[in-house]
Amino acid sequence: MSNIFNIGKTALNAAQVGISVTGHNIANANTEGYSRQVIVQSTNQAQNWGFGYLGNGTQVDTVKRIYNDLLSRQISNSQSIASSINTQLSNINQINDMLADSEAGLSPAIQDFFDSINDLSSAPNDAASRQAMLSNAEALVSRFNSLGTRLQEMQSSVNSQLTASVNTVNHYAKEIARLNEAIDLATTSTGQPPNDLLDQRDQLVLALNKEIKGTVVVQDGNKYNISIGNGIPLVNGLTAYSLTTVNSPTNPGKLEVAYQVGSTVSILSEQSLQGGVIGGLIEYRRESLDKAQNTLGQIAVALAQSFNTQHQQGLTNNNVQGGNFFNIPSPQVNASSRNTGNADISSSITDANLLTASDYRLRYDGSNYIVTRLSDNTVQTFGSLPQTIDGVSFTLAGGAMNTGDEFLIRPTANAATDLSVAVKQIADIAAGAPVIATSAASGNTGSGAISGATVSNGYASAPLASPFTLSYNSGDLSGFPAGEAITVTTSAGVTTTYPAGSTVPYSAGATISVAGISFSLSGAPADGDQFTIAANTSNAAGDNRNALQLAALQTAKTMLSGTASYQDTFNQLVSYIGNRTRELQVTGAAEDALLAQSITAQQSESGVNLDEEAVNLIRYQQAYQAAGKVMQIASTLFETVLSIR
Amino acid sequence: MRISTNTLYQNGLNRLSQLQVEQDRLMQQISSKKRILTPADDPVGAARALELQNAQRVNTQFERNRMFAENGMNAIESNLQSVTDLLIAAKARLTEAGNASYDDTQRSYIAIDLKNDLEALVGLANAQDGSGNYLYAGYSTDTVPYTLTAAGATYNGDNQVRQLQVSNTRQLPVADNGPNVFQANGNDIFAALAAITDLLQTPVASDADAQALQDGLTAASDALQGTLDNVLTVRARNGSALKEITALNSDGDSRELQYAKSLSELQDLDYAKALSDLAKQQTVLEAAQKAFVATTSLSLFNLI
Numbered sequence: 001m002s003n004i005f006n007i008g009k010t011a012l013n014a015a016q017v018g019i020s021v022t023g024h025n026i027a028n029a030n031t032e033g034y035s036r037q038v039i040v041q042s043t044n045q046a047q048n049w050g051f052g053y054l055g056n057g058t059q060v061d062t063v064k065r066i067y068n069d070l071l072s073r074q075i076s077n078s079q080s081i082a083s084s085i086n087t088q089l090s091n092i093n094q095i096n097d098m099l100a101d102s103e104a105g106l107s108p109a110i111q112d113f114f115d116s117i118n119d120l121s122s123a124p125n126d127a128a129s130r131q132a133m134l135s136n137a138e139a140l141v142s143r144f145n146s147l148g149t150r151l152q153e154m155q156s157s158v159n160s161q162l163t164a165s166v167n168t169v170n171h172y173a174k175e176i177a178r179l180n181e182a183i184d185l186a187t188t189s190t191g192q193p194p195n196d197l198l199d200q201r202d203q204l205v206l207a208l209n210k211e212i213k214g215t216v217v218v219q220d221g222n223k224y225n226i227s228i229g230n231g232i233p234l235v236n237g238l239t240a241y242s243l244t245t246v247n248s249p250t251n252p253g254k255l256e257v258a259y260q261v262g263s264t265v266s267i268l269s270e271q272s273l274q275g276g277v278i279g280g281l282i283e284y285r286r287e288s289l290d291k292a293q294n295t296l297g298q299i300a301v302a303l304a305q306s307f308n309t310q311h312q313q314g315l316t317n318n319n320v321q322g323g324n325f326f327n328i329p330s331p332q333v334n335a336s337s338r339n340t341g342n343a344d345i346s347s348s349i350t351d352a353n354l355l356t357a358s359d360y361r362l363r364y365d366g367s368n369y370i371v372t373r374l375s376d377n378t379v380q381t382f383g384s385l386p387q388t389i390d391g392v393s394f395t396l397a398g399g400a401m402n403t404g405d406e407f408l409i410r411p412t413a414n415a416a417t418d419l420s421v422a423v424k425q426i427a428d429i430a431a432g433a434p435v436i437a438t439s440a441a442s443g444n445t446g447s448g449a450i451s452g453a454t455v456s457n458g459y460a461s462a463p464l465a466s467p468f469t470l471s472y473n474s475g476d477l478s479g480f481p482a483g484e485a486i487t488v489t490t491s492a493g494v495t496t497t498y499p500a501g502s503t504v505p506y507s508a509g510a511t512i513s514v515a516g517i518s519f520s521l522s523g524a525p526a527d528g529d530q531f532t533i534a535a536n537t538s539n540a541a542g543d544n545r546n547a548l549q550l551a552a553l554q555t556a557k558t559m560l561s562g563t564a565s566y567q568d569t570f571n572q573l574v575s576y577i578g579n580r581t582r583e584l585q586v587t588g589a590a591e592d593a594l595l596a597q598s599i600t601a602q603q604s605e606s607g608v609n610l611d612e613e614a615v616n617l618i619r620y621q622q623a624y625q626a627a628g629k630v631m632q633i634a635s636t637l638f639e640t641v642l643s644i645r
Numbered sequence: 646m647r648i649s650t651n652t653l654y655q656n657g658l659n660r661l662s663q664l665q666v667e668q669d670r671l672m673q674q675i676s677s678k679k680r681i682l683t684p685a686d687d688p689v690g691a692a693r694a695l696e697l698q699n700a701q702r703v704n705t706q707f708e709r710n711r712m713f714a715e716n717g718m719n720a721i722e723s724n725l726q727s728v729t730d731l732l733i734a735a736k737a738r739l740t741e742a743g744n745a746s747y748d749d750t751q752r753s754y755i756a757i758d759l760k761n762d763l764e765a766l767v768g769l770a771n772a773q774d775g776s777g778n779y780l781y782a783g784y785s786t787d788t789v790p791y792t793l794t795a796a797g798a799t800y801n802g803d804n805q806v807r808q809l810q811v812s813n814t815r816q817l818p819v820a821d822n823g824p825n826v827f828q829a830n831g832n833d834i835f836a837a838l839a840a841i842t843d844l845l846q847t848p849v850a851s852d853a854d855a856q857a858l859q860d861g862l863t864a865a866s867d868a869l870q871g872t873l874d875n876v877l878t879v880r881a882r883n884g885s886a887l888k889e890i891t892a893l894n895s896d897g898d899s900r901e902l903q904y905a906k907s908l909s910e911l912q913d914l915d916y917a918k919a920l921s922d923l924a925k926q927q928t929v930l931e932a933a934q935k936a937f938v939a940t941t942s943l944s945l946f947n948l949i
Contacts, residue, residue, distance in 0.1 A: 029650055036649075093683075100683040100691070107695055111702040118706045122713040122809060123776060125787060432784070438804055445831060452784075452805050542778060542786030542807050542820070551810060555703065567699045575692035578684025585685060596659065600652050607649020614945035 003047075003054070004634040010057030011627035014041055017060045018620035025608045026617075033203030035065040035606040037195055065195040067202075071602040073216070076206055078598050080213040080275035082591040087161075087280030089584040091154070092288050096581040098150060099574045106299070106570050109143035112136050114554035120431055121548050125317075125541035130426035137325070137421045144300045148416030151293045158285050159255040163245050165211050165277045166257060169234070170242045172208040173226070176201060177240035180223045184238075187222050208234075213275030229272025232259060243268075249337040250361075250408035257282075288580055290413075291375075294357035295573045297329075297412030298559070300419045303566050304328045305352035306558040307550065312460040314430025314546030315539045321460055322430025322546070329418035331392060331411040341402035345385075346395045347409050353558055354391030360409040362394055364401035369394075432543030435464060436536040437519045439529070448472065448525025453533055454545055459516035467534030472525040477512075478503040484515040657937040664930045671923045680914045694912050701904040707812055708897050711890050714809045717819035718887050720774045725826070725880045728769050732873045735762045735838070739869065742845055743862050749848045756845035763838040767791045767798050770823055783807070783822035790823045797835030800824060812893050817886050821879065829875045837868035 021037050028034040040063070044056035099105060116129070116136040123129045179201040186194035201224060208214050214226045214234060226235040234241055246265060248254040257278060258267045270282050304326035311325040331347040345362060349355060358375035369382045371389055380387075386395040392411045423429060437453040470479045480486050486498040491509035498504050504512070511520045517533060525531075536543075559569050673682055684691035741747075742755045770781055770791045778786035782802030791798040800823045808816040827834050844861040847854070 093685075096683045096685050102698075107699060111699065115702070115706050115709075118710055118810065122710060123778075125778075126776065436803070436805070447830065449825075452808070540784030540786070540803060540805070541788075542782070543784040543805070544807065544809075548808070548810055548816065555813070567696070571692040571695045574684050574695060575688045578686075578688030578691050581683070581685030582688055596656075600648075600656070603649040603652045604647050607651050609647060610650045611945045612647075614949060618949065 003056070004637070005631060007055065007057035008627050008631035008634060010044060010059060011630060012624060014039070014058045014060050015620045015624035015627055017063070018623065019617065021063055022613050022616045022620060026610065026613050029608040029610055029613075033199050033206065034608070035067045035195070035199050036608045037063050037065050040064050062192055063195060064193070065198065066606050067198070068602065068605050071598065071605065072202055072206075074598045075595065075602055076209040076216075077213075078591065078595040079206055080209040080279075082588070082595045083210045083277055084275045084280035084283070085584055085588040085591055087277045088284040088288070089581070089588050091158070091281070091284045092577065092581050092584060094154060095151070095288060095292050095577050098147070099577055104143075104146075106143060106147060106296070107567065109140045110303075110554070110566055110570075113140040114551060117547060117551040117554075120429070121544040121551055124431040124544040124547055127426060130429050130431075133429060134421070134423065134426055137423070141326070141419050141421050144296070144416045144419050147296055148293070148300075148414075148418075151289065151296065152417060154289055155253060155285070155293070158281050158289065159245075162255050162257065162278065162281055165281070166243045166245050169208060169211045169278070170240075172204050172211070173234050173240040173242065176204050176208070176224060176226065176235045177238055179204065180235070181238045183222050184220075209276060211276045212273065212278045229268065229274065232268070232272060247337075250334045250406060251410075252334065254285075288577065290359070291357060292573060292577060293416070294359070294410070294412045295569065295576075297415030298352075298355050298357045299566050299569050299573075300415040301328055301349055301355060301412055302352040302559045302569070304419060305349065306553055306556070309457050309460075310546070310550050310553060311430050313434065313455045313457065313549070315432040315434045315536050315543070316430045317427035317539055319537055319539050321434055321463070323428065324422045325429075327420045327422045329415045331409055332414050334408045334410075336406040336408070339402070339405040339407075341405045342399035343396060343401040343405060343407075344398040345407045345409070346397040347411065348393050348395075349391060349411055350388055350393050351391035354561055355411060355559070356390050357412060358390075359413065360389070360392065360394075360411070362407040362409060364403060364405050366403035369401075431545075431547040432536065432539040433545035434459065434536050435517050435533060437531065437533045439531050444525070444529040446472070446526030446529045447523040448521055448529050448531070449523050450531045451520045451522070452545055453517050453519040454549065456513070456516045456518065462516065464515060464517065464533070464535045467532055469530050469532045470521075472506060472529045472531075473527050475506055476503040477506050477521075480504070481515050487513040489513075653941060657933075657941065660933055661930070661937065664926065664933060668923070668926050668930065671919055671926060674914050675916070675919050675923070678914050679912055681912045690911050694908060697904050697908050697911070701901065701908070703813075704897055704900050704904065707810070708894065708901075710809050711811045711894060711897070714811050714817055714819045715887065715890050717774055717780070717807075717809075718817075718883050718890070720772070721780055721821065721883050722880065722887070724769055724772045724780060725876055725883070728766065728826075728876055729873065729880070731762055731766055731769065732834075732869055732876065735759060736866065736869050736873070738762070739841065739862055739866050742841075743859070752845045752849075756842045759838055759845065760842045763797075763835065763842065764793065766827075766834065766838070767793050770798070770827055774820070778820070780820050781823040781826055783820075786820070791827075791835070795839065797833060797837075797839040800828070811890060812897075815889075815893070817889065826876060826879050827872060830871055832868045832871035832875070834868060834872040837865045837872075841865035 017039050021039050025036050040061045041058055042061050044059050046053035046055050048054075102108070113133075113136045116133040120126075120129045120133045179197055183194055183197050183201065186192075186197065205214065205216055205224065205226070208226070212228055214228050215231075217225045217227070219225050219237060223237050224235060225233065225237065227233050234243075242260050244258050244260045244265060245255040246258045246267060248256045248267075256267045257273055258265045270286065273279050273282050305328055308324045308326055308328070311322040314322040316322055328349065331349060333345050333347050335343070335345070341364075343364075356373070356375065358373045361372045361374060363370045363372070367383075369385055369387070371380045371382070371387065371394065372378070373380075373390070380389060386393055388394070392409065394409065433452070433454055435453045435455055437450045439448070439450055464481075468479055468481045470477050480500070480502070483500050485500050486502060486504055487495060488498065488504060488507065489495045489511045490507045506521065506525070508524070509520060509522050511518055519533065521531065554567075555565055557563055557565055557568075559566065564572070670682075674680060681687045681691055681694065738755050738758050742752055747755075771789055772780050774780055779788065779790050779802070782788050782790040783805040784807060785802045786807070788801050790802040791800060802822055804822045804824050806818045806822060806825070807820040809819045811817050841861055841864075844858055847858075849855050849858055
């Protein structure tokens with residue numbers, strides 16, 4: 001009889017546990033990371049009564065969570081990739097939106113500037129048109145400055161996001177280590193799994209993977225060891241290690257992620273920081289932000305340098321050769337904070353046409369200087385400095401480099417923010433040309449005419465010292481300046497170069513270039529006719545020759561080794577950022593879908609289904625009622641025995 | 646397959662927010678009339694649109710340059726028209742002066758006429774364009790080109806020709822210099838007119854005087870004819886440049902049309918399609934909302 005009571009009691013007990021667990025499931029249906037729990041029931045040890053074994057009821061062995069290790073790992077992986085892409089996407093969207101703004105973009109400012117130069121060529125002596133050109137130059141520079149500043153702000157934003165993310169990682173690592181301890185304690189003391197703690201720890205691993213990809217290895221059956229990158233330990237049993245951010249030794253404006261053990265801080269390579277917010281930020285900075293910043297700077301430098309060069313070929317209202325129109329910012333040179341030598345490296349841009357959007361690393365290995373172009377890791381080795389690579393010079397200005405010393409040279413990184421206009425007075429705009437070609441005022445009897453002379457880029461450094469007069473005699477021109485070769489391009493396009501001191505056969509309409517000066521003669525000169533080319537010492541009000549050449553720079557291929565105009569290079573940047581954003585949008589959507597699938601798969605196993613719990617509730621309720629009935633019957637039986645007298 | 650209640654809600658939510666994102670995008674496209682909202686929507690198209698906009702701006706600027714050039718050329722043309730009339734009139738006076746029946750007094754009247762012509766001619770040679778720049782001073786557009794002297798007029802400008810960029814590859818002269826117009830081919834119209842004025846005021850007392858007058862008239866007439874020929878040549882050159890401007894303008898106009906058309910094809914929104922997409926989206930969203938409410942309102946708990 002007591003046996004029946006006992007059986008009923010165990011059944012009642014099991015049903016009660018079942019209802020508890022079901023209630024717990026219902027209560028946590030919306031708890032993140034919760035895995036539904038079920039009871040594991042088995043029969044009690046049966047007893048042999050001689051006629052056979054009689055069951056002793058039921059027992060609850062354990063409460064188990066429905067958890068699939070493989071699916072969990074899949075979600076973590078997916079999460080780390082998706083969060084890396086989404087981080088990149090939300091950051092690059094800022095550049096994408098900035099470039100999309102057709103009013104605030106660079107193109108309209110470049111166009112306005114060159115429009116004003118065209119207007120200047122129509123009215124070179126007009127104070128209003130000169131002022132308009134100067135104002136438009138200021139507007140162009142301020143557009144470069146503001147775009148550059150916005151990109152710089154984005155760099156600061158990457159730094160602060162990195163710091164925040166690293167703090168979060170450290171927090172999670174500590175929590176996981178603490179949970180390792182609690183789980184270990186609970187498991188060893190009771191032999192039963194602390195399901196809710198396990199869920200919490202798995203949830204933390206998932207959250208950690210949002211920040212950075214972490215690999216989990218289970219130790220002793222219940223402790224999680226987590227490593228990042230190529231096996232760098234973040235959590236080891238009960239110990240958590242920490243990450244930190246430090247200034248890059250060669251670029252003080254850039255934070256890098258470092259690993260901290262005690263007081264030793266070592267910078268982690270970018271390859272070891274994959275996935276999650278941190279991996280996304282680093283990839284975004286390297287592939288998109290730095291490139292946008294450098295390319296914008298590259299356009300600023302190329303525009304300023306080609307414009308300056310042409311401007312110096314002109315004559316100002318003050319009758320002197322034009323000066324620099326823009327101030328070109330110098331390359332940024334940073335010595336590594338770990339350098340032991342005292343070398344002072346200087347760098348300047350020698351030819352903006354050859355410039356790339358890359359940064360360069362200069363290292364000394366004890367005997368050679370090694371220059372690495374960081375965009376594609378092209379390495380060049382030199383026995384000595386100075387050297388010029390891609391239009392950038394590298395000079396040892398003082399001191400000496402020790403073995404292993406490093407410098408980071410960023411030719412264009414700051415160019416957009418630091419560009420400024422050098423010309424302040426409208427009289428200093430060089431619209432005219434520094435040479436003047438004239439036919440003899442009287443005495444020429446033929447119909448020969450000389451065109452307005454223009455000068456080439458080399459003229460400014462070697463201006464014409466004294467005038468020269470060309471004389472025409474029986475089909476030949478003589479009187480070219482001594483020591484200067486003469487190049488003649490006929491109207492049919494045939495170019496011939498004559499050595500210095502030659503007489504040159506006359507060809508009507510041909511362009512003659514000598515000593516950096518070009519002009520053409522047309523018509524039919526008579527014997528003895530003379531044409532004089534002299535330095536221009538008085539800028540005529542209507543002389544617009546240099547303005548015309550300045551205006552032509554708008555569409556000239558002055559960048560990327562003569563293959564692209566300023567506008568072309570900017571268009572390439574827009575297209576690059578657009579493509580990259582698009583790529584991230586597409587892969588981001590795919591990864592999000594993959595993540596959602598993994599979560600659905602995991603939830604279909606571990607998630608709570610309320611209808612199912614309703615069924616369980618009824619099931620256990622009825623089991624409880626049935627168990628009660630068993631006990632009631634046992635009681636009735638007992639009553640029956642007691643009533644026998 | 647088992648599905649968790651959470652998944653049911655989460656999937657419903659994801660789908661609804663996805664539909665709302667798509668709808669928002671359509672709204673933005675419709676309100677901005679643009680198909681490409683950011684470069685990411687169509688990277689190649691966005692860069693191409695920038696290129697086209699740039700070409701469009703350059704084209705517009707050349708059109709503006711041509712307007713300035715045309716103004717200059719028109720000023721020269723109307724000025725040289727007056728010069729031509731004046732030279733023809735002066736030539737008639739010279740012929741008249743050669744009339745053997747004229748006496749000294751009659752010739753002196755003609756001399757006064759020709760003196761007036763000389764002064765008028767210097768005035769025409771010193772003409773300015775609308776912005777106050779001298780037409781025939783070369784680059785020295787702020788210098789009065791000619792000063793009247795006893796022997797004619799001296800030139801103060803330079804002998805350059807001001808040009809403007811009127812298309813990608815073409816520069817055209819927009820002004821000229823005095824010597825090119827008035828003193829070309831060994832003729833100096835000012836000196837010739839001054840000389841013949843003097844001569845006509847000199848009384849003819851002898852045969853030698855008569856011969857000198859005759860020679861002077863011939864020389865003046867030759868100089869006048871030479872200058873007239875030259876002015877007509879300059880006008881013809883100017884006229885053909887004007888014609889070129891007209892051709893370039895019509896080329897510029899057709900380019901403008903082409904650019905505008907390409908730009909529109911590239912970045913403008915197809916309204917019919919966008920609006921029908923919007924209507925479709927709305928239907929889908931409504932259906933998704935209804936389906937979500939229907940599935941989530943079913944629960945066993947409602948029945949126990």
